[in-house]
Structure formats: C-alpha cells, structure tokens
Amino acid sequence: xxxxxxxxxxxxxxxxxxxxxxxxxxxxxxxxxxxxAETASTNADAVAAAQAGEPEGLVVVAESQSAGRxxxxxxxxxxxxxxxxxxxxxRPGVRNEERGWPAVPPGALGWLPLLAGVAxxxxxxxxxxxxxxxxxxxxxxxxxxxxxxxxxEASGDAVVVGIGLNVSTRAEELPETNGLPATSLRVxxxxxxxxxxxxxxTLRGIASWYEGWRGADGxxxxxxxxxxxxxxxxxxxxxxxxxxxxxxxLEGEATSVDADGRLVVRTADGADNRVSAGDVLHVR
Numbered sequence: 001x002x003x004x005x006x007x008x009x010x011x012x013x014x015x016x017x018x019x020x021x022x023x024x025x026x027x028x029x030x031x032x033x034x035x036x037a038e039t040a041s042t043n044a045d046a047v048a049a050a051q052a053g054e055p056e057g058l059v060v061v062a063e064s065q066s067a068g069r070x071x072x073x074x075x076x077x078x079x080x081x082x083x084x085x086x087x088x089x090x091r092p093g094v095r096n097e098e099r100g101w102p103a104v105p106p107g108a109l110g111w112l113p114l115l116a117g118v119a120x121x122x123x124x125x126x127x128x129x130x131x132x133x134x135x136x137x138x139x140x141x142x143x144x145x146x147x148x149x150x151x152x153e154a155s156g157d158a159v160v161v162g163i164g165l166n167v168s169t170r171a172e173e174l175p176e177t178n179g180l181p182a183t184s185l186r187v188x189x190x191x192x193x194x195x196x197x198x199x200x201x202t203l204r205g206i207a208s209w210y211e212g213w214r215g216a217d218g219x220x221x222x223x224x225x226x227x228x229x230x231x232x233x234x235x236x237x238x239x240x241x242x243x244x245x246x247x248x249x250l251e252g253e254a255t256s257v258d259a260d261g262r263l264v265v266r267t268a269d270g271a272d273n274r275v276s277a278g279d280v281l282h283v284r
Contacts, residue, residue, distance in 0.1 A: 108218030119205030145183030
C-alpha cells in the first residue's frame with residue numbers, strides 16, 4: 001500500500017491537470033500525458049503502448065517505480081516523489097505527413113538518448129540552477145556524481161526513451177554504485193528542486209530538439225544537436241577506459257563525439273577508435 005503523497009511535504013505530487021494544460025497543446029508535439037502513482041517501469045509501459053499502436057508524443061510519468069532499469073539491466077531505484085521518472089514514445093522511423101518529416105535513417109537513431117541528454121542537461125542547468133554535464137553515452141553529472149540516467153529501447157518502428165532524475169533524494173537514500181557516486185539535485189545544493197518546472201522544461205527541450213532533428217532528416221550536425229552535445233559532454237578531453245563486450249578494454253583520450261554519436265578514443269599509438277553506445281559495457 002502506498003503512503004499518502006502528502007506525508008512528506010518536501011515531496012509534493014505532480015498535478016496531471018496542470019502538466020497536461022502546459023504540455024499537451026494544439027499544434028504541440030506532446031499528444032498525451034499518462035501520470036501514474038506507481039508502476040513497474042515507465043519504459044515498459046511506453047513500449048506496451050507502442051506495440052498497441054500509440055502514435056508518437058506519449059509521455060508516461062510515474063511517482064513511484066518498482067522495477068526501473070538502466071543500461072545493461074542495472075536497477076534504478078528512487079523513493080516515491082523524490083525524483084522524476086518518465087518515458088517518451090517516439091516514432092522516428094515513420095514518415096510524418098502532417099509535419100513534413102521523412103523517416104529518419106536507422107543509422108541515426110543512436111542519437112535519441114544523446115538528444116534527451118542535451119535537453120535534460122539544459123533544463124537542469126537553467127531550472128535547478130546547478131551546473132550539469134553529460135557523461136557519454138547516458139548519464140547526467142552534477143557536482144561530480146551521477147544524478148540521472150537515460151535508457152533508450154527500440155520496439156518495431158518506435159523508440160522509447162526513459163529518464164530517471166534524482167531530485168530531492170537525500171544522501172542516505174542514494175544507492176551504492178560501483179562507478180561514479182550517485183547524487184541528487186538536493187544533495188548537490190540546487191536552489192530549485194521543484195519537479196514540475198523541471199519536467200516541463202525537459203519535455204519542452206526534448207520536443208524542440210527532436211523537431212529540429214527530424215526536420216534535418218536525422219542529421220545531428222545540421223540540426224545543431226552535435227555541437228550542443230559536444231558543448232555539454234564532460235567525457236570529451238578526459239582519459240577514459242572503455243569496457244567492450246569482446247576483447248580487452250580500450251584506453252586513451254576521448255577526443256570527440258562524431259556525427260554518428262560515437263565516442264572517439266585516441267589510444268597511445270595515435271589511432272582514433274570509434275565506439276557506439278550499443279557496443280560499450282562501461283566507460284570510466
């Protein structure tokens with residue numbers, strides 16, 4: 001049985017009516033907002049909706065998630081209403097006659113989690129008033145810790161992108177990690193930890209970047225997405241150790257992210273190695 005959403009006054013519930021009025025507007029990209037008190041996984045819910053024929057523009061938000069996942073099936077947990085847990089349904093592989101968008105080439109779809117990362121980073125920096133950066137390929141960093149994770153899943157011609165952001169999570173509630181320490185906006189000292197404007201800003205950012213990317217036929221460079229990601233990416237310029245599914249680790253300097261969204265790692269022999277997110281187990 002869930003506790004009342006009003007038992008912790010630091011964590012007020014989101015208002016579905018207010019969010020719908022703000023986000024589901026005539027001519028806007030978002031078509032439907034599904035706010036749930038509790039669910040197993042917002043990504044699973046959005047994938048099920050995609051399989052049932054739901055058009056793109058669905059947002060599934062959960063106040064509490066019991067079986068959240070990150071990349072490589074890592075668990076993502078958060079106390080009820082302490083964070084933002086949501087997934088969006090996109091169909092970039094389908095031509096959109098209404099907006100004049102052709103289908104995006106399959107090779108460009110790897111940009112979707114990076115696109116979401118740019119939107120999230122910009123929203124957190126602007127609304128929460130803390131400096132945020134991106135760790136390639138799917139983490140948001142605040143004050144040197146992991147504050148959010150992003151997971152993209154394909155289902156037919158649909159792609160579901162899920163985000164889990166720690167907002168008011170207290171230090172003692174943060175999970176233990178094997179890599180970067182977990183943090184939250186509250187722990188990092190953010191002046192603003194109101195989830196409503198954070199969610200609105202992130203979803204508006206995703207819609208804006210997605211519309212520009214679709215309008216450029218999925219070209220990250222032409223749409224400005226590549227330059228924005230490079231500006232926000234803390235991995236570039238650092239020494240990294242990339243763990244791959246087969247073979248030994250790849251070690252060197254992360255010099256860039258290329259037009260296909262791959263991390264460029266320059267090894268000691270001067271060779272530039274390009275790795276895609278789907279081929280990577282971990283980046284340290």
